[in-house]
Amino acid sequence: MAPxxxxxxxxxxxxxxxxxxxxxxxxxxxxxxYAALRFAGIHAFGAVFTQPGFGSxxxxxxxxxxxxxxxxxxxMLPTTIYVHLRMxxxxxxxxxxxxxPIVIPPVVLIIGVLxxxxxxLRATMWLxxxxxxxxxxxxxxxxxxxxxxxxxxxxxxxxxxxxxxSVLTTLxxxxxxxxxxxxxxxxxxxxxxxxxxxxxxxxxxxxxxxVWIVAxxxxxxxxxxxxxxxxxxxxxxFLMLIVxxxxxxxxxxxxxxxxxxSVTTTTTTTIGES
Amino acid sequence: xxxxxxxxxxxxxxxxxxxAVAPDDGSHEGTSVSLRNLTRAxxxxxxxxxxxxxxxxxxxxxxxxxxGCGKTTALRIVAGFETADAGEVLVDGQDVSGVPAxxxxxxxxxxxxxxxxxxxxxxxxGFGLRMRKANAATRRQRANELLEMVGLSAQxxxxxxxxxxxxxQRVALARALAIEPRVLLLDEPLSALDAKVxxxxxxxxxxxxxxxxxxxxxxxxxxxxxxxxxxRVGVMRAGKLEQVAVPDELYSxxxxxxxxxxxxxxxxxxxxxxxxxxxxxxxxxxxxxxPGGPAxxxxxxxxxxxxxxxxxxxxGNGIVSNRTFLGAISRVTVLLSxxxxxxxxxxxxxxxxxxxxxxxxxxxxxxxxxxxxxxx
Numbered sequence: 001m002a003p004x005x006x007x008x009x010x011x012x013x014x015x016x017x018x019x020x021x022x023x024x025x026x027x028x029x030x031x032x033x034y035a036a037l038r039f040a041g042i043h044a045f046g047a048v049f050t051q052p053g054f055g056s057x058x059x060x061x062x063x064x065x066x067x068x069x070x071x072x073x074x075x076m077l078p079t080t081i082y083v084h085l086r087m088x089x090x091x092x093x094x095x096x097x098x099x100x101p102i103v104i105p106p107v108v109l110i111i112g113v114l115x116x117x118x119x120x121l122r123a124t125m126w127l128x129x130x131x132x133x134x135x136x137x138x139x140x141x142x143x144x145x146x147x148x149x150x151x152x153x154x155x156x157x158x159x160x161x162x163x164x165x166s167v168l169t170t171l172x173x174x175x176x177x178x179x180x181x182x183x184x185x186x187x188x189x190x191x192x193x194x195x196x197x198x199x200x201x202x203x204x205x206x207x208x209x210x211v212w213i214v215a216x217x218x219x220x221x222x223x224x225x226x227x228x229x230x231x232x233x234x235x236x237x238f239l240m241l242i243v244x245x246x247x248x249x250x251x252x253x254x255x256x257x258x259x260x261x262s263v264t265t266t267t268t269t270t271i272g273e274s
Numbered sequence: 275x276x277x278x279x280x281x282x283x284x285x286x287x288x289x290x291x292x293x294a295v296a297p298d299d300g301s302h303e304g305t306s307v308s309l310r311n312l313t314r315a316x317x318x319x320x321x322x323x324x325x326x327x328x329x330x331x332x333x334x335x336x337x338x339x340x341x342g343c344g345k346t347t348a349l350r351i352v353a354g355f356e357t358a359d360a361g362e363v364l365v366d367g368q369d370v371s372g373v374p375a376x377x378x379x380x381x382x383x384x385x386x387x388x389x390x391x392x393x394x395x396x397x398x399x400g401f402g403l404r405m406r407k408a409n410a411a412t413r414r415q416r417a418n419e420l421l422e423m424v425g426l427s428a429q430x431x432x433x434x435x436x437x438x439x440x441x442x443q444r445v446a447l448a449r450a451l452a453i454e455p456r457v458l459l460l461d462e463p464l465s466a467l468d469a470k471v472x473x474x475x476x477x478x479x480x481x482x483x484x485x486x487x488x489x490x491x492x493x494x495x496x497x498x499x500x501x502x503x504x505x506r507v508g509v510m511r512a513g514k515l516e517q518v519a520v521p522d523e524l525y526s527x528x529x530x531x532x533x534x535x536x537x538x539x540x541x542x543x544x545x546x547x548x549x550x551x552x553x554x555x556x557x558x559x560x561x562x563x564x565p566g567g568p569a570x571x572x573x574x575x576x577x578x579x580x581x582x583x584x585x586x587x588x589x590g591n592g593i594v595s596n597r598t599f600l601g602a603i604s605r606v607t608v609l610l611s612x613x614x615x616x617x618x619x620x621x622x623x624x625x626x627x628x629x630x631x632x633x634x635x636x637x638x639x640x641x642x643x644x645x646x647x648x649x650x
Contacts, residue, residue, distance in 0.1 A: 152386055158355055159388040159446075161375045163453060164405035173401075177392040 036225050044226035051223055057212035060125060064208060065194040067129040068136055072190055073183075075133070076140040081175060084148045085157060091145070098141040101134050106199045109134065114203070123205040131200050132193070139189035147182025188242050195235055304331045304366070305456040305489045307352065311361035314347055321347040322358065323513035332487040334480070335518075336500035339510035340536070345493045346461060352491060353459050354378050365456060381450030385462040387442050389434040395421060395445045396430040402453035420448035423482065440471035447479060451486065458483065458490040464499065476503055497537050501525070509533045530566050531646030534576045541582070541616045542574040542649060554645055557591065557638050567645035576644045579605060579619040583637050586627055590635030592616070594628045608636050
């Protein structure tokens with residue numbers, strides 16, 4: 001058969017294949033959800049909220065999310081900006097360091113930490129929060145790094161300083177607003193991570209929401225199933241909300257699109273040095 | 275001028291709002307700047323090597339030079355973004371070395387687009403006043419005036435990504451001027467723009483600068499820009515100023531061979547030094563030598579195309595190899611014996627007969643010339 005005919009034939013069939021792939025993916029993802037829904041039953045959803053430990057474990061997870069977010073941002077934002085501005089050559093090194101928590105399995109990390117952690121901190125939310133900061137580092141770094149690359153950080157900082165702004169004012173009025181999309185996406189990732197993490201929390205003996213779901217499973221599997229479904233939907237809604245807010249901001253100022261894992265820019269112009 | 279008077283009033287009221295003691299005499303117009311013996315090394319290379327420059331109040335001085343000559347470093351030291359290893363910068367006689375960039379009251383326009391993407395044009399222009407704690411109403415009024423001054427009133431509420439490159443640089447200029455800077459610093463603000471916009475903006479910057487009387491330091495690698503805009507031009511090379519002069523002096527009386535060849539078009543013709551280096555024989559004519567070049571050894575005579583004459587002559591000293599029509603004048607390229615090419619500008623009416631291949635006689639009038647060590 002001539003190559004041209006082949007190509008025509010393939011392009012003619014392509015939409016069909018597209019639908020098939022989509023369907024397979026949908027079945028793969030939706031079937032377990034449907035099965036869980038069937039298994040839990042509608043009544044279990046109402047019962048979730050009144051179960052012992054539901055409120056406290058959820059509250060613990062929310063607190064952990066907030067704590068992780070605050071510490072991660074306080075550490076990573078200034079560090080990444082500083083490296084971009086003053087030590088651009090260290091960017092690769094920093095990227096390498098921040099990737100470590102992904103490379104090292106959480107079990108190894110946690111066992112190591114528990115060996116050296118002060119006794120007073122063991123099995124507390126605080127230690128777990130600090131461990132989550134380590135886990136969150138790669139996501140926060142990559143999102144902030146992508147955001148910083150999409151702006152002319154050096155020129156903007158200098159322009160701001162030239163007009164009389166202090167370092168903190170520059171950060172607040174110029175840099176952070178232009179990193180909004182990347183900060184949002186790192187927030188999404190951090191919260192999703194903290195709300196779903198099981199291994200570390202369990203080994204730390206802290207009853208976070210996922211730990212509670214697993215523990216509760218032994219008492220009442222249906223309600224536990226309903227709880228995890230609820231957690232899934234709430235997280236999903238939350239992510240959609242953040243992406244929505246981010247995109248609106250992006251449209252207004254013409255900056256990047258918001259994706260969960262990256263910031264793509266559309267309007268960056270760089271001009272060579274003299 | 276009526277608009278000028280209105281601006282003056284606005285300037286005064288803005289200053290009042292900042293709480294600064296600002297006598298109503300446009301005090302920012304009287305700022306002088308001195309760069310004294312600035313030295314700055316990056317590793318082994320010396321970006322600045324003992325550079326000194328005096329800028330008079332209200333003057334626009336352009337620093338011109340090839341890339342890497344240190345001109346941008348000098349500007350950044352004045353702005354406070356770099357520190358000099360040695361030497362000092364005086365603003366109105368006061369050493370500002372210890373003053374951070376944020377408190378120097380210098381407006382700067384950058385080479386790359388530097389508007390804050392998250393702010394409208396109006397907010398960008400008002401940013402400096404916001405930092406000076408001016409209230410919102412004053413800020414808006416003053417920012418609007420400046421946008422009007424650069425002809426962008428209609429774009430006040432637009433964000434930088436909605437503006438063209440030229441518009442962005444005009445907003446950046448308005449932003450720099452909004453703080454009534456003591457000194458205006460321009461770091462190749464036009465180099466990212468296309469030729470037509472560049473030309474318009476060049477004139478606009480110069481007009482505004484003269485109207486406001488702001489002392490300005492302008493860095494560029496474009497000689498046409500420097501010569502057309504500046505009161506004086508400083509030509510830099512390897513961290514040093516070779517010559518600082520008004521544009522026509524720089525062109526007609528370059529102090530060094532480097533300046534001569536960097537500014538405008540220059541011919542190099544082999545010459546023989548005589549009289550202990552005070553005269554040189556070139557094209558069969560002996561002419562006096564201008565100081566600035568070597569006093570002995572093999573030299574080239576530097577002479578501009580319009581300072582040579584060419585006439586058709588059978589058995590002359592060269593043959594026309596090319597002719598370019600430039601309007602009223604034509605540039606005739608002549609190949610001399612010894613493979614030297616020389617460009618001569620003559621009236622187009624005279625050049626009509628000089629088609630390529632024509633035998634011609636190139637001559638030099640008796641006038642002092644600059645010599646340089648012979649190019650190998």
